[in-house]
Amino acid sequence: MNASRARVTPASAKAGASSPSRIAVIGAGIAGIACARTLMQAGHDVHVYERLTQAGGRMRSVNGPYGSFDIGAQYFTVRDPRFQQALDTVPQSLRSWSLNSIQTRNAQGRKTSDPSTQRETHWVGMPDMQALPLAWAAPLWESGRLHLGQSVRAINHHIVGGSSHNSHQWTLMLDTEDHGAQTASGFDTVILALPAPLALQLLQTAPQGMELAKTLSSVEMAPCWAMTLSYPMAAQAGLTTLGPQWNAARTTHDRIAWVARESSKPGRAQTERWTVHANPLWSNEHRNDDPTRVLPKLQKAFGEITGIRVAPRHASVYLWQHAQTLAPLGQPFVHERSSGLGLCGDWCIGRRVEDAFVSGLEMALAIA
Ligand SMILES: Cc1cc2nc3c(=O)[nH]c(=O)nc-3n(C[C@H](O)[C@H](O)[C@H](O)COP(=O)(O)OP(=O)(O)OC[C@H]3O[C@@H](n4cnc5c(N)ncnc54)[C@H](O)[C@@H]3O)c2cc1C
Numbered sequence: 001m002n003a004s005r006a007r008v009t010p011a012s013a014k015a016g017a018s019s020p021s022r023i024a025v026i027g028a029g030i031a032g033i034a035c036a037r038t039l040m041q042a043g044h045d046v047h048v049y050e051r052l053t054q055a056g057g058r059m060r061s062v063n064g065p066y067g068s069f070d071i072g073a074q075y076f077t078v079r080d081p082r083f084q085q086a087l088d089t090v091p092q093s094l095r096s097w098s099l100n101s102i103q104t105r106n107a108q109g110r111k112t113s114d115p116s117t118q119r120e121t122h123w124v125g126m127p128d129m130q131a132l133p134l135a136w137a138a139p140l141w142e143s144g145r146l147h148l149g150q151s152v153r154a155i156n157h158h159i160v161g162g163s164s165h166n167s168h169q170w171t172l173m174l175d176t177e178d179h180g181a182q183t184a185s186g187f188d189t190v191i192l193a194l195p196a197p198l199a200l201q202l203l204q205t206a207p208q209g210m211e212l213a214k215t216l217s218s219v220e221m222a223p224c225w226a227m228t229l230s231y232p233m234a235a236q237a238g239l240t241t242l243g244p245q246w247n248a249a250r251t252t253h254d255r256i257a258w259v260a261r262e263s264s265k266p267g268r269a270q271t272e273r274w275t276v277h278a279n280p281l282w283s284n285e286h287r288n289d290d291p292t293r294v295l296p297k298l299q300k301a302f303g304e305i306t307g308i309r310v311a312p313r314h315a316s317v318y319l320w321q322h323a324q325t326l327a328p329l330g331q332p333f334v335h336e337r338s339s340g341l342g343l344c345g346d347w348c349i350g351r352r353v354e355d356a357f358v359s360g361l362e363m364a365l366a367i368a
Pocket residue numbers: 026027028029030031032049050051052055056057058059071072073074075076077150151152153193194195198224226277320322323324344345346347351352353354355356
């Protein structure tokens with residue numbers, strides 16, 4: 001999937017349609033995809049609008065010169081049988097990551113506690129994390145219902161029909177990669193499958209969104225600086241790996257929360273590569289910093305934890321503006337039938353891939 005294959009919905013597309021089942025889902029992360037797929041399977045006319053040129057959201061992976069990195073979600077666990085059932089439909093897109101355990105290590109990389117998630121399987125996408133959302137999004141894409149490179153700037157509500165039988169419809173104001181400003185009209189329902197702060201911004205573009213906007217006041221999300229590091233010189237020197245014997249750890253370092261050897265995940269290129277996530281507090285304090293200032297600070301911390309102090313051949317940093325839920329909403333979705341607005345996403349119930357899936361699914365089931 002890429003921008004050149006993205007289909008543009010012209011302003012006039014289905015304008016004025018009065019079918020009760022024309023639904024716009026904004027955001028093609030796991031929540032939006034799970035929601036849209038379920039609605040499509042139930043026979044609704046669903047269209048997904050995604051700002052980026054790829055689906056996946058915070059399950060996005062990037063390719064570097066020495067292999068791929070999962071810069072967002074690192075793995076996922078499965079507790080809800082409905083999630084397991086959906087995963088069973090795409091076995092080729094999954095592998096278990098054979099971590100014996102995920103340990104906690106201190107600022108010097110020493111083990112500080114026994115793992116808490118030892119009995120759970122850690123699943124990863126195959127060949128990268130993004131493979132899972134792409135596999136689930138394929139039916140939407142193939143039926144022309146996934147519109148990539150289309151950022152929703154505002155939502156407009158209007159009343160249609162005669163005085164005896166008024167109904168409402170929604171129009172999306174879009175900024176598109178290929179065709180500039182566009183609109184997409186005639187939606188009975190609009191579902192915002194976005195991180196809570198972005199959903200709040202869109203709700204505030206329509207008077208009918210103000211009530212729902214209030215429900216988001218208790219939700220908190222934190223940013224995350226992600227760093228990717230490549231060390232091709234390990235193999236060139238005849239070593240299988242550099243540094244520690246372990247492959248992934250949470251850390252109590254004051255800058256970094258997580259380090260993982262990408263090359264230890266199944267199906268990945270073997271060149272030594274690490275993904276590093278700064279902790280929420282540090283990421284928030286440095287959210288406005290220039291990446292060139294962030295990179296050396298995180299590299300220094302990475303060296304303290306792993307003992308790898310040699311300069312990487314390739315390094316980059318990326319800021320997730322709304323990465324992790326600190327305070328969830330406490331209910332799986334929000335649906336206001338009178339206005340035709342809905343909200344879903346991981347932040348409704350937690351901060352995990354499975355939470356996003358469950359939220360999107362339950363949102364769809366409430367409508368379907
Ligand atoms: C650094 C990091 C590490 C993580 N690690 C783990 C982990 O190890 N295990 C785990 O289970 N979970 C992890 N998570 C959380 C997991 O990634 C999320 O819970 C899940 O992916 C959220 O899915 P979502 O659909 O709710 O939101 P998102 O994935 O954020 O999807 C929202 C989508 O909306 C799009 N969008 C935004 N604005 C607009 C607009 N105006 N118009 C159109 N589209 C728009 C975005 O581009 C995005 O694609 C991690 C997240 C991050 C960032």
